[in-house]
Each structure stands twice: as C-alpha cells, then as structure tokens.
C-alpha cells in the first residue's frame with residue numbers, strides 16, 4: 001500500500017533524472033567521454049532557474065536561461081579538454097569544482113534557496129504527484145521527454161549529428177573524413193550539459209528549492225539509468241530514439257527500486273553507497289562477461 | 305600536384321629515444337601517377353603519409369598541394385584532398401555505425417555538414433551498386449554495423465569510402481598487410497580497379513616488392529627517412545625483384561638485408 005502511494009513520486013523523480021541521463025548519454029555513449037561536469041551543471045541549472053523565478057521572471061524563460069547557462073558549463077569543460085589538452089575526466093572535475101563556487105554566487109551565497117509553489121507559478125511540483133489533474137508533473141514531464149527524444153533523434157540523424165556519432169565511434173576515421181572532431185566534442189558537451197541543467201531546473205521546481213549540492217553524485221545516477229536501460233533493453237531497442245527511451249525507463253526503475261529499499265528500512269544516509277554499488281556492479285558486468293564467458297571467435301564470414 | 309620540400313621529422317628529439325623519421329625528404333608527384341613505396345621497417349613510409357595527410361606535422365619543410373601550402377593545415381581540413389586507407393582495418397571505419405552510414409559520412413568529405421538528413425534514398429541505391437562490384441555480399445547488408453565485418457570487407461569498404469568523393473590523392477598505407485594472402489590479393493585487385501576507373505593519383509605503401517613492381521607506374525624506395533630510389537616509366541615496367549635489390553645496394557651502400565617480408 002505504501003509503495004503504491006510512493007510510486008507516483010518515484011516515477012516523477014525517475015523522469016526528471018531520466019532527462020538528466022539522456023544528457024549524460026550523449027557524452028557517455030555517443031562520444032565516449034565520462035563527463036563529470038554534470039554534478040555541477042545540474043545544480044547550476046537549478047540555481048539559475050530558482051533565482052530567476054524568485055526575481056519574478058516567467059518560469060519558461062527562467063528554465064531556458066538555465067539551459068543556456070548549462071551550455072556554457074559544457075563549453076568550459078570542452079575547451080579545457082580540446083584546447084588545453086587536459087584529459088576529459090579531469091576537465092570535467094575542474095569545471096565541476098569551479099561550478100560549486102559559481103553556484104553559490106548565483107544563489108546569493110546561500111546553500112539553499114527555496115521556491116514555493118504557493119508563491120510562484122512553477123511547471124512541476126511534487127505536491128501534485130498524486131493529483132488527477134493537469135498540474136500533475138507526470139503529464140508535463142512525459143511531454144517534455146517525448147519532445148526531447150524526438151529532437152535528439154532528428155539531430156543525430158542529420159549530417160552534423162552523424163558526424164558527431166562518427167567522432168565518438170572512431171576519431172581517426174572522423175578526421176580522415178574531414179570532420180572537425182574537436183568542434184564536435186565541444187558541441188556534444190554543450191548539448192549534454194544544457195540538458196542536464198534543464199533537468200536541474202525542473203528538479204529544483206519539483207523539490208521546491210535549489211540546493212548547492214543537489215547534483216552530488218548525479219553522474220552515478222545518470223550512469224545507473226543508462227546501464228539499467230541497456231541491460232534490460234539493448235537486445236530489443238536498437239533504434240536511437242528507443243535507446244534514449246530505455247535510458248528514461250532505466251531512471252524510473254532506479255527510483256522505484258530505491259523507493260522499495262527505503263520502504264524496507266534502509267537508512268537514507270546509506271543511499272549513495274547503495275547507488276555506487278549498483279553502478280559498480282552493472283559497469284563491471286560487460287568486463288566479467290568478456291573475461292569469463294568469452295565465446296570462441298568465429299572468423300568473419302564471406303570476404304575471406 | 306603534390307610537392308614535399310625539405311621535410312624533416314624527428315620523434316623525441318634530444319632524448320635517448322630520438323628517432324629520425326624523415327630527413328630532408330623531397331618529392332614531387334604529378335597528376336595521374338600511381339606511386340608504390342617500399343622500404344624496411346622504420347624507413348619513414350608511414351611518417352611520410354602521415355605528414356601529407358596531417359596526422360603528423362613536420363618539424364620543418366613544406367607540403368604543397370596544387371600550389372596551396374597545406375603545411376600548417378589541421379588534418380580534418382586537409383582531408384578534402386585525400387582519401388586514406390590504413391594498415392589497421394579498425395582504423396578506417398566507424399564500427400558502431402552502419403555500412404551505409406559510414407559511406408554517407410565519407411561521401412560528404414570536405415563539405416559542410418549541416419542539418420539535412422544524413423543519408424538519402426538515392427545515395428543508398430548508389431552505394432548498393434558500387435558495393436555490388438566488389439562481390440563481397442556487402443550490397444545486401446547496407447544496414448549492418450561495420451563492426452560485424454571481416455578485415456578484408458572493412459578494407460574494401462574503407463577503399464570505397466576513401467574514393468567515393470574523388471580525392472586529389474589516394475593514400476594507402478600497407479592496406480593489405482593485416483589480411484590473409486587471398487583476401488589481400490582481392491583487396492589489391494579492387495584497388496587497381498578503383499584507381500583505374502577514377503584515374504586516381506595514388507600513393508601505395510607496401511612491404512611486398514613484387515606488389516610494388518606489379519602495381520603502379522612509379523616506384524619509390526625509402527631508407528632512413530630519405531628517398532633513395534625513384535624509378536619511373538619504362539624502367540619501372542621492366543623492373544624485377546633482383547634488379548631492385550641490386551639498385552638498393554648501390555643506392556644505399558648497404559648490403560640488402562634478406563628480409564623475407566620485403567621479398568614477399
């Protein structure tokens with residue numbers, strides 16, 4: 001009974017983090033970079049949006065500006081990586097660290113800035129998760145996710161998008177085919193972090209506050225979503241749009257499982273440990289499969 | 305068409321690992337030439353191709369293509385001029401993308417990639433026709449991931465990708481070395497066909513003297529980062545392995561190391 005009660009909340013959380021995980025997918029899977037910027041840019045998105053809404057700006061404009069600032073955070077990481085030659089992971093860590101200070105500045109040096117749904121018009125709020133009305137966040141979140149997946153599916157099918165996929169698949173081939181790989185890596189980080197900041201902006205509204213540490217461990221949750229989605233659906237979902245969709249399902253499942261475990265009496269303080277363990281286990285599955293269950297290599301057919 | 309002037313390239317200069325890869329390399333290639341390149345391990349063959357394509361930059365010297373100095377141009381900008389096939393079959397294709405997607409990317413080499421759809425129906429038909437000529441069964445598998453193909457199939461595909469958009473110069477770096485003899489022969493035949501058909505100016509590095517003699521209309525031998533033999537025209541046509549070894553010994557003043565790989 002309590003699980004049923006908690007379900008709508010868990011699903012909304014999952015959808016919010018699913019948007020974030022879609023952003024992460026673009027770096028982690030499309031261009032093969034583990035981008036740690038996201039822990040910072042998620043909070044940046046939340047901070048920008050909440051501060052702008054509090055100052056009286058329309059919530060849609062606030063959320064767009066949050067995504068725009070998210071782009072800048074991705075660009076910062078991209079430039080550190082492509083122009084200064086710093087390894088991608090380290091570039092992300094540097095930006096993430098810098099963003100902690102930046103986020104505090106944005107939030108008027110407070111670690112937490114509330115935005116009440118009573119005082120402001122917000123797009124999503126957890127207060128309405130069990131309500132049967134248009135205010136229910138599940139509705140808007142579904143629409144947003146469908147639109148986002150559609151947009152990304154279109155973009156990665158275009159000439160530009162294909163060239164980004166090639167950049168991630170084989171840097172050598174991409175350069176030999178005249179693709180500006182550095183620009184593509186930067187563009188991917190920009191798109192990715194704008195989505196993450198966008199998710200942060202929605203998350204802050206949902207929770208009714210922006211918190212300077214709301215992004216801590218975001219990359220782990222995003223990875224969990226990606227990997228759960230892949231483990232469950234990689235055999236049947238081969239189309240790019242469906243792959244993005246499975247990322248969202250992965251995020252939703254992650255939050256449902258989390259909810260169940262919490263109901264079983266797990267201490268909330270242990271949540272991060274638990275999340276890290278799940279991701280570690282799933283990330284190591286392909287490795288152990290390769291190592292212990294490798295099938296004999298079948299020589300390529302035809303041609304030879 | 306292509307000119308290399310006084311090219312020098314040293315790896316790890318000033319350290320105990322110092323390796324001189326190119327040392328005052330000079331070369332001029334005319335339109336329509338099919339140049340085969342031989343030389344022992346570490347002679348600088350790959351380095352020469354890499355400084356042309358831009359994956360490496362020269363320490364000093366100039367590279368000129370059709371009167372344009374490209375010495376400082378980044379690799380991706382030079383790519384408009386060159387088609388490349390690498391020794392490693394993994395290097396030339398995107399394994400997680402489909403055969404037709406790989407071809408579509410190659411068809412747009414040197415063009416601005418915008419927000420048009422990445423591949424259209426007509427080009428897919430065209431790729432089908434082109435792949436049919438290879439007789440590798442690839443025309444039926446346009447939407448298969450390239451990662452599923454054999455080494456030979458990949459090299460054939462990479463060849464097609466390198467020439468889909470006619471390059472000013474086709475750069476082949478031991479592109480059959482990783483293949484079994486039968487497949488290697490097949491890929492070489494395909495190479496000849498493509499070069500013939502589009503009248504491509506070509507640079508083909510090989511470890512195999514016989515292949516170097518049999519193919520092309522000009523033969524270069526590299527040693528210690530320099531061109532020590534440059535054989536063209538009638539002399540090239542009449543060349544044999546014995547004569548070539550003889551010429552090598554005279555030119556380099558060294559005894560020819562009886563390297564089975566070079567003899568092929």
Ligand SMILES: Nc1ncnc2c1ncn2[C@@H]1O[C@H](COP(=O)(O)OP(=O)(O)OP(=O)(O)O)[C@@H](O)[C@H]1O
Nearest residue numbers: 315323324325343344345346347348349350351352
């Ligand atoms: N990326 C690199 N870093 C360091 N040294 C290199 C690099 N590439 C080539 N070299 C060195 O430069 C010299 C020339 O190498 P190169 O690869 O051009 O020879 P090659 O003629 O292609 O030989 P092979 O027949 O073995 O392919 C060698 O001494 C090699 O060790």
Ligand SMILES: [Mg+2]
Nearest residue numbers: 349350351477
């Ligand atoms: Mg080589």
